[in-house]
Amino acid sequence: MTFLRRGFATVAAVSLISVAAPAASAAGTSAVAPGVTFGTFTETTAHGDVVGYLIEIHLEARTRLDLLHPAVIAETERVSDMAAAQHAVAGVNGDFFDISERDHPGVAATGSSVGPEITAGRGLKAAVPDGQTFGPFPPAGESTRDVFGVGVDGRARTGAVTLHGSVRTGRGTFELGGLNQYAIPVNGIGVFTHDWGAVSRARAACGTDTSRAAPCTSDTEEVVVHDGVVVSEAPSPGAGAIPAGTFVLLGRENGAERLKALQPGDHVEIRTGLDSGQAPPFAFAVGGFRILADGVPLSGLDSVTLAPRTAAGTGADGRTVYLVAVDGRSTASTGMTVAELAGLLRSYGARDAVNLDGGGSTTVVVGGRGQRVTVRNVPSDGTERAVANGVGVFTAR
Incomplete structure (x- = not known):
């Protein structure tokens, strides 16, 4: 499948199977803070236009990622409120989370995330058994223990906890x-x-x-x-x-x-x-199942279901991070399949990436320059949904 990217300086045909990363300085992007840019784009696909959002982060001494989270684990909160409370300059929603009232009437849903949570080097929670996940089931060989995060060495990566x-x-x-x-x-x-x-x-x-x-x-x-x-x-x-x-x-x-x-x-x-095994311990980690490994989309990814999507990816050096989201379920934006999302991350230069919660949970917030973050995408529920956690972008003041 091929699609056309519109809204940046260049409009070029790219492929979900073999693509080249567009220039990071393309028109349509703006600086949020040192090392952080934000841009919007439109992909023209065989199933219609897709409106998307890209936060690109260059990790350095002044710029870092950490977990956006409510005051307690068994609680949900809007991404914009979590980001404002923690003084993030940007962020996206994170992991899938428990909505158990559908399965067990009368048992309180906890709102807690599926996978692990680590913030500022402290482990808050571990992953539920694989069969207890919400959202799309991970591809064969993947599990609820999969995460995206940043190690104590300051490099972003995917892994398992x-x-x-x-x-x-x-x-x-x-x-x-x-x-x-x-x-x-x-x-x-x-x-x-x-x-x-x-x-x-x-x-x-x-x-x-x-x-x-x-x-x-x-x-x-x-x-x-x-x-x-x-x-x-x-x-x-x-x-x-x-x-x-x-x-x-x-x-x-x-x-x-x-x-x-x-x-x-x-x-x-x-x-x-x-x-986290043989790799350096994670200073920050959020749950999400892998969709891109060593620059190759994983086999078995859903290539049928269109929906709003959120994902996080990292370049080969672990210093460049891509937080990507696409709107869906509207006449303005059809959404993407998980397989298309993997191809999109690779088109920006990501080598490894995870799929985060999507649908009505997909949220992109951006602020910067002393301003409170605001929602920049169009949530498919019509309003911002409260979620379990998120990926926050922070810069030194």
Whole structure:
């Protein structure tokens, strides 16, 4: 498939299969802050015009990326409000998130993200089991652990983040299967911290590792640990804010049986860590499934469904970042398939990229020069949607 890019200085036929990156200084772009530019474009495709937006970032001492997020994990907020509160100069929406009321009526949706979250080097949450994802299922070989982020070396990249955690007690040591997640693995134990918020933890015992809509299990046990000591236990998940220094352990099936052995007064040591493998640890990471690897679109990407889309990509050196979004579901802009989105990122020079939440969640905000960010795209819901997180662009003042 070929398309024509309009709205920049040059109008050239490009291919979703083999393309050359357009000049970054093309007309239609404007400087937002040092190392940050913003532009709009129109692609003419076989299925109609597509209106899109590009934030290009050159990571340097004064320019960085970090997670846009609400005050707690189990909450949603508009991208524009998160960016304003955190003093970002630009940003886009992030990961897919829990809207469980469709699958489990009567169980509160948490609004928390599918994949991991890392901000300022601190891991907030880990990924839910692959079968519990929302949005398009990742291509074969990909998982909910996939992320886009920036390492402690200052270079952007895609990768995977795995939870390594344990619960050590006088009655044995148990592996943790969850950290502030809306779903924990079957037979697993998850831990919830002050970062989670006040929303009920009941959703974590619903579904299975392969079916998001599977029924909730009643075979659960919840244990509250404060300052390393068990203070209470209950047979079902609870709700309410978790004080600092307090941890809530929730087990299901076999995990519940392990927790039932604990008694008030028992000493417990809880360890959690998000591991990025052999690569440098992530200073910032947001969940999203990979669509472009080493300059090649992944096989199995959806090439049929047109929708608003958001994506994040990085150049080969890890210093140039591309945040791209396209409008959809309107006469002015048809949207894109995931496969087309991968080709679009490559056309700008991205070597690796992930697909982020799309549809009504797709949001682009830009400010700069001391101005509050404003929404620059046309959200398909007609208004900006509250989402779980986002990718924020920050510059030194």
